[in-house]
Structure formats: structure tokens, C-alpha cells
Amino acid sequence: MTRFVRTTLLLSVLALAGQTLIAPLLTFGGVGPDFALIALVILALSEGAFAGTLGGFVMGLVMDSATPNLLGLNALCKSLTGWGAGRARERLVFGLPLVEGSTVALAALGHDTLFLVVESWTARSPFFRPLFTSVLPSALVTGLVAIPLVRAADLLGLLRRDD
């Protein structure tokens, strides 16, 4: 329990500080890293699908409170992403930066694509253009930024390994 609380607090700080302080510095033309998603994936890889789903839901609600017209969308996307990342941890090989970066990039791609699908469906907004100009590049940047963070989490012992 102590470990779970410590992990959650640490990742909450990463998500909040990264999203509010660092992400604006690394964002160009609307393309930038998603620190909240990186924190969510690390939480799910560390604590499993249950914590990933709940963590994603709460994190999504926090973000949704700032955008009332899409209330519930972030919670939906992040719940599914947290669950998916939690389930994927059983099949992941840690210690390979390419694998860890790709995992986060795929999670970001899935999350943002689902978000875009629902958003374009409800708000009648374009889908393909933002998919190629925003979602794909952002997923790549998020994956790249995630590599050192996932490594750091592994070194701190957040990602449990029994091998």
C-alpha cells in the first residue's frame, strides 16, 4: 500500500509538473509530449490494469473538468489506455528503451486516435488532417520523451520485475 501511494504521488507530480511546466517548452505547432499519458502508462506498468484503469479515469476527470463540452471523453480514453497498458505489462520486456518508448508511443497513438474519433463525431470536426498533423507526431514525441522517464522509473524500482 505504501509503495502504491508513493508511486501514485510521484507520478501525479510528474503528470502535473510535466504537463504545466515542461510540456509548453517542448510544444511546437501544437505537437508536444503528453506527460499525463506518460505518467499513466508508468502507473499501469507498475501497478497493473486495475490501478491503470482507475488512475486513468481520475486523471481524465481532472482534465475533463477544464473542458466541460467534452466531459467524460478524457476519462473514457484514459481508462481504456490505463487498462490496455496494465494488460500489456505482462508481455513487455523492460530494459530496452526502444520497447518502452514504442509502448508509450502506441498508448499515446491509441488514446489520441480514440479521442479524435469521438471528438470529430460529436463536434463534427475534421478527423484525418489532425490525425496526421497532430496525433501521429505527438505520439512520436511522447514516446521519445518517455524513454528516459520510463528508464528512471525502472531505476527507482517502480516497475516491478520478477526475472
Added chain:
Amino acid sequence: MASYEAPQSRRVEILTLAVCVLLSLLLLSLPSREKIRVADALGTVLTTPYERVRDFIADVGRVRARNDRLQAELTALKTDRDAAGRLRRERDELRRALGLLDAAPSVLVPCEVQRRRVATAASLVQVRAAEAVAWERYQAVITPDGLVGRVYTATGPNTAWVELLNSPGMAVSCMLSRTGLPGILHPTSGDEFELTLVGRDEDVRVGDRVVTSDIGVVQGADGEPLAGLPRGLPVGEVVGVESPPEKLFKVIRVQPRASFSRLDVVFVVVGRGDELSANAFGNGGAP
């Protein structure tokens, strides 16, 4: 390949996911008005603590920076005050040597603004002091920003009507602090003023500070001088200077430092000395 023993069963995980997804879809399907209401409630519960901590940290940073700046200003002001004290002593010695009497320091009496009366003839506010005041007509009334008016008439030991500086027909003897040039300040339109009777060839610049002058002492019916404005009270700043060819005097526009619409607490200047004392009820109270 790593293998993990999940702390929760698959069934619990799927059930959690289903609940979260259902709740999310429920929120998504809410009408716009309900969404805004729920988002407000969520924002209050989820983000307010973080925003408070963030604002507090930002405030601490700002306060520290402001504190450093104020410390520097305080040091400079202390140096200036010491220098001004030396100059004042020298001036007093010279005035005593010349046989000129010095006015005693003026006293600032804090008063609360109670009422406001705006008419075409005058803009007045009624002020009330905590203790009795030795009211006299034309006593200066100031705020920390500068002069706002002068006492019009006393209505009791503690209360008086104050005519504001922007009252139609108001005229105050002022001077430019940089050059000492005297002039008469009149309200023009809104909260803007004009400093008149300054020669067209005089040196006046935008940004010059305008302060009160003690030259124009008002004479009463019996010839006794009435309490006028002490010298050096800040009034405003020159914001425009013109020298029309057909006029003998410059047209000088002055922006007042004090606000006449947001008056809460003002200070009545009791006495005519240009040295101000904050000892509210020492010498300022009625005998």
C-alpha cells in the same frame, strides 16, 4: 520476457473498466448545461487544491521579488530621508537667522468616507474621524496617492464635507516640483485637469510632477489668513503640454495621482507646515 502475478483478478479489472467506461459515457451523454455544472463541481473538488498550491508558490515567488525590491527602495528612501532631514535643519536655521517663523508640522488625521454628493455645482464627500478634529475650511484632504480635495464645511466635531478636486469651479494653487513654476490647477473634463497661468516660454515637460504650493493663502473676511494647503503635497503629473501661438500661457494637461471614484479612507491635513506627521490625534485633534 517478464511475467507478473496480478494483484487483482481479471474479472475485477474488467469490472472496473466497465464501470469507468459506463461512467465516462454517461458523462459524455449529459446535456451541455449539466456538463458545465458537473465540470464545475469536479473542478472544485479535483483541481482547486492543486491550483491553490500552485498559486501559493507563485505568490511566494512574487512576494519575495517584491520584498527585495521594497528593501532596496526602503534603503534608498532612508538615505533620502536623512538627506532631507539635514536640508530641513539647515533651512530652519537659515529661516530662524532671517527672522522667519516656521510653521509647525502638519498632522494627518485619518477619516472614513461616509457619503458622496455629486451635483452640477460641486462634488462632495462627507468624512468622519474617530475623534474630534480641529476643522478649518480649506484644509487639505489627501490619500496615499495624493491630494483629493479640501474641507468645505464642518458638520460636527467629527464630521465634515470635503469638496473634491474634480469639483466644478475648484482652483488650487500648485507648482511644478522640477522647476518650481507656479500655476493654478482647474478641473476640465472627467478626471483631467489643466494647470493655467504658466507662461508659454517656460520649461514644462510631460512627466513633470505637480505639487501643491502654499503661495495662495486665502484671506478671511477679517483679514486673517485661513488654513491653506501645505506646500509639496503630490497632486498629479503633466501628461500634455501645448503652446498655442495665439495664447500667452501654455496649455498644460495634468493627470491626477489619486482616484476620486474609489475613496474609502482619506487623511485631513491639520496645520500648514510642509512636514507631515502621522500622529493622528496628538496635535490634530480639537483642543
